[in-house]
Structures are given as C-alpha cells and as structure tokens.
Amino acid sequence: MSPTNNRLEHDLLGDKAVPADAYYGIQTQRALENFAISGVNLQLFPTFIRALAEVKLAAALANHELGSLSDEKTEAIGRACREIRDGALHEHFVVDLIQGGAGTSTNMNANEVIANRALELMGYKKGEYQYCHPNNDVNQSQSTNDVYPTALKIALIKMKEPLLEELQLLIDSMRNKAREFEHVIKIGRTQLQDAVPISLGQSFEAYAVTLEEEIDRLNNNADLFLEINMGGTAIGTGINTSPQYARLVEKHLREVTGLPVVKSRNLIEATQDTGAFIMFSSAVKRLAIKLSKICNDLRLLSSGPRAGFNEINLPPRQPGSSIMPGKVNPVIPEVVNQIAFQVMGNDLTVNLAVEAGQLELNAFEPIMAASLFESIKLLRNGMNTLRLRCIDGITANEEQCRKYVHQSISIITLLQPVLGYATCSELSQEALAKGESVYDLVLEKGLLEKTELDRLLAPENMIGPQL
Secondary structure, eight states, rough: OGGEEEEEEEEEEEEEETTOOOOHHHHHHHHHHOOOOOSSBGOHHHHHHHHHHHHHHHHHHHHHHHHHSSHHHHHHHHHHHHHHHHTTTTGGGBBBBSSSSTTTTHHHHHHHHHHHHHHHTTTTOTTTTSSOOOOIIIITTTHHHHHHHHHHHHHHHHHHHHHHHHHHHHHHHHHHHHHHHTEEEEEEETTEEEEEEEOOOOOOHHHHHHHHHHHHHHHHHHHHGGGOOOTTTTSOOOOOSSSTTTHHHHHHHHHOOOOOOOEOOOHHHHHHHHHHHHHHHHHHHHHHHHHHHHHHHHHTOOOSSSSSOOEEEEESSSOOOOSSSSOOOOHHHHHHHHHHHHHHHHHHHHHHHHHBBTTTTTTTHHHHHHHHHHHHHHHHHHHHHHHTTTGOOOEOOOHHHOOOOOGGGGGGGGGHHOOOOOHHHHHHHHHHTTTHHHHHHHHHTTTTTTHHHHHHHHHHHHOOOOO
C-alpha cells in the first residue's frame, strides 16, 4: 500500500496504515489482519448492519437528550446511522463474523464507519477524530457488551420475518397438494410395516400442520430477544453512563426500530446471560428436523421406480448417475436433509458457546451470530427450493397406491370391530401364508357377505372414524 493510498491512524498498540478511501479505521484494519477466519463478513448480513446502526442512532439520541453530545455531532452521527440503515456504506463493514473479543471488532467497525461518515458530513477528513471520535462520541455511554447482543437480537427478530414468509409459502404448497390428493387412498406405514389406509391428501395436510406449528415456536422464542441490556455497558453496572441513560436509550430504540424492546430488570444478569439464543436456536433446529423428516418421507414414497414404493413422483431435476443411464435421484429432498444436518450442528455450536460463558460476560456471541445467521439463510433457501423445485411438482401414482391397499394384510384392521381381534389375527396369518388377499379369504370362509365386506372396505371408510 503506497503512502498516497492510505492514511495513518493510531491506537494503543501504535500506528497503522488504513486505506485512504475506507470509512473503517485502525481497529477494523487490525481485525482484518487478525481474523481471516471464515471469509463470511458483516457485509453479507445487511440486517445485522442495519441493527448496529439503529443501536448507535438510539444511543446518540439518548446522549443528546442528556446534553452529553452536541447538536452538530448528534446531527452528523444520526444522519450517518440513517444512511447505513438505508443501505449505504455496507461494503465498509468488513470484519469476519467469527472473531475474538466478544464482538469488539464488529462494534468498532460500526463506530469507525459512522464516525468517518459523520466527519465528512461535518466538513472534515476521514481520520480527523478530534472532531468526532469512534469511541468518545459514537460509542458514548456504550460497550461492546451491550451494543453487540442488542444489535444481534434486533437483527434476529427481523431475520425471522422473511424466514416465516418462506415457511408460510411452503405450508400453502403442502395444503394445495393435500387438496389435490384427498381422493388418493394409500397404505399407511408404521415402523416401515404396513399399517392402515390413509389418503395421500391426509399425509400432506399433516405436513402442513406440523410446519404450521413452527410459526408460533419461532415467534414465541424470538420474543425473548425483546429484553435488552443497553445501558449496562461493560458488565451491567452501567459505568460511564448517566442514571437516566438506560431508560432513554430504551425509549429511542423503540422508536428507531419499531420493536417493543424493554430494558432488562437486572442488567448484570442480562449482560452475562445468553439463554435466549439457546431458545431461538432450538426453534430453528426444530423446524429443520421437521423438514428433514418430511424429506425422508418424500424419498421413501418416491423410491423405485420398480423396486421401491413408487407411490409419488418427484419432479425430475437432473440426471442421477454418471454410470447408470436413466437414473434420477431425489436431489431436492437430499439437499434439504443436508441443510438440516448443518442447522443441527449449528444449534450444538450455539449451546456450547452459551455454556462457555464465564463470570460477567459470554465472550462467544460472535459464533452464536455466525451459526444462527447461517441456519436462517440455509433454511430460507432450502424451503424455497423444496417448494418450487419439488413440492409444487409432485404427482401421485394412484394405481400403485390402490394396489398396495388391496394387497395389504393390514386392512384386516377394518374388520376387527365385526369379526373380533382373534379371528382377524388368524385371517391375517393365513392370508400371508397362502399369499391370498384378506378380501378373498373372508369371502371364501363365508365370514361376511360380499355387500357387507364391500361396505366395510370401501375407500371412504378406510380413512376416518366409522363406528
């Protein structure tokens, strides 16, 4: 880097060159050098950047109301924060999500970008921090230890919304298939053995309902993020703040974000407790597990086409083998299964990170953020792909479904209320031994008249209460 392309900044460790056109400063530059870890940096998550800007804006407004931040600085910092909230300067949020320091590099990245943009707005050059300082002014009355978790919580609440939108679209797609397949009777299975009949529509309605449950779980667990520790600063004692600051920053954060955030009743506890991340991560994991189970079912039901269940057809998306001509694999369910595995691993990471907190702070919130952000992104993309590339195009092999029902020994269950459990058990064993159908065996033994047997085994009687 030539001298003409950089500016020199100073911190407690000494001097360092920073790119002249960068809005970030020396501490961000050090983080770039120290934390070349995942290649996944802040600018890939604009919702988090906007949340950081909203927290900084609320803090500036609170400090101004208290008289500790001048009109000029408040105006410039506020405008810079609003610009970032609207999408500007995100390319200057460059630090890796995974970092040491409990998120200090992320907080300082935000402080420096906001300070340097504020300096520009005030008519000064980047780096002239005597006029607007990243720590003294932008970070006034704050610590990474209240800024980072608060911004992270706000970001996760807002990231939840597009996740739920995608989930609802998938639920709607399942419901469409439930209506389309309501007349298709198939054999149900428990423990991979023949059970009693069910309609294919009932199966898809069950998928819709089980996914619908996750909307409430995600909403309820995300509500835990509304409790914030702003005003606690370093360890929750509120050092370096006015006694009125915590109440004021809560008020301004409500206005800035539109969220009903509330100050924790004990800021010391709130600064060290990260239990809300466990709860939300568990809800994300639960959704992933349910999606994976559904995809397992889809792979089984579409298996074959000659030596499997072959009850449904998944839309073919690509050739399935480099050596076996004509083979088509269930690639869309498979990729969603793999997403679920990753999400489950991320949930374990969150749990380990929460457990690893010590004394007055948990230093491992950055890996919680990275894990949750990845899980949400994967699930959004996965549900979109599952809906558009698989569910919407599923068709039923009605004749195959009907054949399995008629051949199944398990339909003897429908006759149990009339013939009794013992007789039905004997009939099922005999049908298996002789290779005959239950239907033919009952008629052959004269146990029921054909009209009565047909009534009992009518498709509409197979899939609901009849007694």
